[in-house]
Amino acid sequence: MTKSFFRQHQASLLTLLALVLFPFLVGLFEGASPAVVWANGSGTSKFMQGLAIEVFILAMFALSYDLIFGITGLLSFGHSMFFAVGAYASGIAIKSFGLNLGQTFLLVLAAAFIQAVLVGIVLPRVKGITFALVTLGMASVLHLIVMSTELGPYTGADVGLQGVIIPDFINPAVERLRLYFVAMTVFILFYLLYKRFVDSPTGRVCVAIRENEDRAKMLGYNVFTFKFAALLLSSITAALAGFLHTIYQPIVSPNTASLAFTVTALLIVLIGGVGTLSGAFLGAIVFRALDFGLRRYIGESASFINGAVYVLFVLFIPYGIIGTWRLKSLELKKGWEDLLKRFQRSMG
């Protein structure tokens, strides 16, 4: 351990600093002093905080997807169900049952746990294309349930869940800066948890399952247990992202349970880098910025260009931003060392 803590975690610490300063820097850019930003004055900063909160929510969702897809190697087409359960459970709990945020938090955890156990009866036993189809089916069922008119009084059917009253102390309209820091903290905590998980004995086995499931079995691992552990953690993360979504958005749309939303996570992970974890965050920034920018300057036809950009991404940067970065930096390092060696040799 020759490197100091700061040098070792340089990139992470710089990112953290940038995230903390972000609302104030955006404010300064517009001429608003940090004090104004601190007091939740309206302006570009407040608007950008909103976008950033969306990015944190998306990043958390994509992070949980990366654990299933990138780390454990299971391609899921129904991941949005975990998010939707968190979003709807929290919305209904607050609106229809008048629970406070603390109670709602516990309820979301319980719902995520129960859902993981229910889908966990089947999912860890299948893999490959079967896994993709089974998850797709499960999510479709949930989509139908939240869209059903019978449950309309609770879910709002095809209109979506509206009128969830969020207490002032965390309401995005009143205390947006606070919500920004809450979302940021929650995301960072989960990111660190995921980092540790992937490096833990459990996570290493998940990677082994991705690499060669049969061999992992032959080594004596009951792969069911490990896939279930990944599903459970992923389910809880996505559900909490859904909870944040309910707090931030005025409406919980049935789209949160749709295939398109799962594909959003897939795209984010592909952009950032599959199995890299930090790629989920970077991918979410790119995804949200691109979506926002194109919509603003081009209008509704933006999704066409959006799609083209993703195709190009997958074709030319198949390892994603972080994945490609790591590969290139390895190559650069190797090239640099080779060069040094040659230089030393030529010097005799």
Next chain:
Amino acid sequence: MANSDIIFQTINLRKEFGALVAVDNVNLQVRANTLHAIIGPNGAGKTTFFNLLSGNIEPTSGQVIFKGRDITHQPVHKTIHFGIGRSFQITNIFPNLTVLENIRLAAQAMGRDNLKFWQSASAFKQYEQRAWQVAEKVGLKDRVYHLARTLPHGDQRKLELGMILAPDPEVLLLDEPTAGMASEQVPELIALIQEIQRAGNKTVLLVEHNMNVVMTVSDTITVMHQGRVLAEGTPAEIKANPEVQTAYLGGLYELESPTPQTYDK
């Protein structure tokens, strides 16, 4: 010679795939601390037989007894905990992980730390040490940080062997450990297997096509043909067995005395 306790035994073991009887009522007894080879032409049912022993597939009928315990219906992830390690004919490793991590995972599987998701794997030094030990034993010490898929084929076979050795099993089921290896690398690997078997008091059950190897290293040879046991005995007995000779070996394999004593036996 080592003691003659039976460590592994099958009783009327049978596996059918539809109309095909891949393994036909095989009764096999493997003595502890011996090197027992199973030979036979392609399609004789050797690999299927191995799959039955290791729990990869379930037999149609019959029993597998390991150290007096019926393990017939144990799934594959349990049999290794009883002390049965198995290698594959086709190299079966984690291609995108390092050599060290491949072996470390094999060692970790034997411990009780698999679900400690809140701790870093590097906190469990014992598995890493074991991995280093094994890597040195199989001769991969200077390649521990290479990705497994970048190794030449011969080294991948060694890694495969290392992954079975890491949990320190009592019985090694080796399915053609030299398959696809350059012929000059074969003696090295065979010498390694012999050394492991003798020094570690292990029982090795070996499927091998190279007759020179089989005839020199084995204590006992079982000949399988069309799912049945055709003959069993010492190398000398098998060589002299007219049934084995005429039934199929004569036409396919050279059973003459092997060239110089490469494998010291």
